[in-house]
Every structure is written in C-alpha cells, then in structure tokens.
C-alpha cells in the first residue's frame with residue numbers, strides 16, 4: 217500500500233476509535249433512590265414503643281446528593297415531615313413550623329394503617345431533617361427521626377430544578393380529609409445524566425477529531 221494511503225487509513229481508524237469511545241462511555245455517577253430504613257421501612261412499632269430500625273445508623277451509611285430521592289415505605293400511622301429547620305426537628309412537632317421550610321408528605325391518604333410509598337426529592341444542599349410527628353411526637357421522640365447532609369453531587373436534574381413551594385398540610389385524621397398537594401415530577405435523571413456526560417465528552421473530543429481530520433486531509 218502507498219505510504220500516503222496508509223497514513224490516511226490510520227487516521228480514519230483513529231477517528232472511528234474516538235467515536236466508539238465517546239459512544240460507549242458510561243456515566244461515572246448517577247442519581248440514587250435511598251429506601252429509608254432499608255427492608256425495615258419507615259415504621260413505628262406500637263408494641264415496643266420504638267422505631268423498627270435505627271434511622272440514624274441507616275443514614276450514616278449513605279451518601280446523599282441533590283436530585284436523589286428518599287423512598288419511605290410506610291403506612292398512614294406514621295407521617296413524613298421534611299424540614300430544614302433544626303428547631304422544628306428537635307421539637308418533634310410542626311405546630312409552630314413555617315411553611316417555607318417544612319413539608320408534610322401524606323400521599324393523600326386519610327385512613328389509619330393504609331400502606332403508602334412516599335418519594336421525597338432532595339433539592340437543597342446541607343442539613344435536611346426528617347421525622348414523623350404522629351402520636352403527638354412520641355414516634356419522633358422514640359426514634360422516628362433522622363438528619364442527613366445533602367451534597368451537591370451532579371446538581372439538580374432539570375425535572376427538579378424549579379420545585380413548587382413546599383406543601384404544608386394537616387395530619388391525616390377523621391376531621392381533616394384533604395386532597396394530596398404533593399406531586400413528584402417524573403423524568404428520568406439517570407438518562408439525563410447520561411446525555412449530559414455524552415455532550416461533555418463530545419466537547420472534549422471535538423478538537424481531537426478535528427486534528428485527526430486535518431491530518432487526514434493533509
């Protein structure tokens with residue numbers, strides 16, 4: 217083969233290789249859904265007067281990032297309160313809470329003992345506090361409470377970038393049946409993440425590709 221043709225062929229192969237590498241790259245990190253308490257779920261045991269697991273220990277073993285979700289597998293005998301206000305957290309009550317820093321997720325159920333899965337997105341970095349205010353704070357005082365620290369990670373995915381103001385509603389109970397204000401935006405963070413990473417790779421590879429192409433033309 218003519219040496220010039222050989223060089224061109226080599227350049228072509230390099231370009232093909234670069235394109236393959238860019239396409240097959242998998243994301244290094246992704247958004248995570250954390251199942252609160254693992255298999256134990258988010259449950260209070262009324263017989264022992266204790267939480268079914270130690271949520272502080274559970275949380276200590278996880279890394280939390282923006283765009284992750286906490287998945288509470290629970291029932292309506294517990295509540296899910298998220299707050300950024302440590303005073304509210306320590307008080308085990310939302311009676312004095314302000315609706316700009318505290319949200320109550322109840323999935324819209326108003327009957328006791330109904331099983332429920334609640335997904336809470338993590339949208340603010342730093343301390344996030346969670347507790348159940350059911351049984352007049354007894355659940356919270358006996359272990360239905362934990363604190364996490366949320367890191368930036370990949371940042372918020374577009375689906376969570378403009379969260380609605382946090383909803384603030386009463387406990388489920390016989391006299392205050394209300395429709396659920398909580399809607400969790402869908403979307404596919406993992407895919408968006410892949411797309412982001414790919415475009416970053418193309419940006420990085422573009423000069424290389426151009427170099428290869430230029431020497432191909434030479």
Ligand SMILES: *[C@@H]1O[C@H](CO)[C@@H](O)[C@H](O)[C@H]1NC(C)=O
Nearest residue numbers: 262263264265266354357358
């Ligand atoms: C559970 O503990 C609370 C105080 O933490 C107490 O008032 C209540 O009587 C206890 N209930 C049972 C069933 O032991």
Ligand SMILES: *[C@@H]1O[C@H](CO)[C@@H](O)[C@H](O)[C@H]1NC(C)=O
Nearest residue numbers: 270271272273274276358359
């Ligand atoms: C849960 O575990 C932490 C240590 O991870 C400990 O400090 C705390 O006392 C435990 N809580 C309960 C209610 O046992």
Ligand SMILES: *[C@@H]1O[C@H](CO)[C@@H](O)[C@H](O)[C@H]1NC(C)=O
Nearest residue numbers: 270272273274275276277278
């Ligand atoms: C936390 O992780 C460590 C090591 O990864 C493990 O030994 C420990 O049992 C875990 N604790 C809990 C509560 O899962």
Ligand SMILES: *[C@@H]1O[C@H](CO)[C@@H](O)[C@H](O)[C@H]1NC(C)=O
Nearest residue numbers: 301303304307312313314317
């Ligand atoms: C935190 O909540 C308490 C009531 O639980 C309220 O008095 C206090 O002003 C709040 N703190 C901030 C910084 O909003």
Ligand SMILES: *[C@@H]1O[C@H](CO)[C@@H](O)[C@H](O)[C@H]1NC(C)=O
Nearest residue numbers: 300301313314315316317318
């Ligand atoms: C919530 O409102 C209180 C005043 O009512 C204010 O002090 C506090 O900074 C606000 N918190 C947030 C997170 O906006």
Ligand SMILES: *[C@@H]1O[C@H](CO)[C@@H](O)[C@H](O)[C@H]1NC(C)=O
Nearest residue numbers: 260262291292293328329330
């Ligand atoms: C929920 O609480 C009610 C009333 O305290 C009790 O009768 C029921 O057994 C509880 N259900 C579950 C699933 O814990």
Ligand SMILES: *[C@@H]1O[C@H](CO)[C@@H](O)[C@H](O)[C@H]1NC(C)=O
Nearest residue numbers: 249285335400401402403406
């Ligand atoms: C995480 O939970 C959210 C909310 O339920 C859901 O939209 C998303 O698909 C889940 N992601 C994964 C990777 O399971």
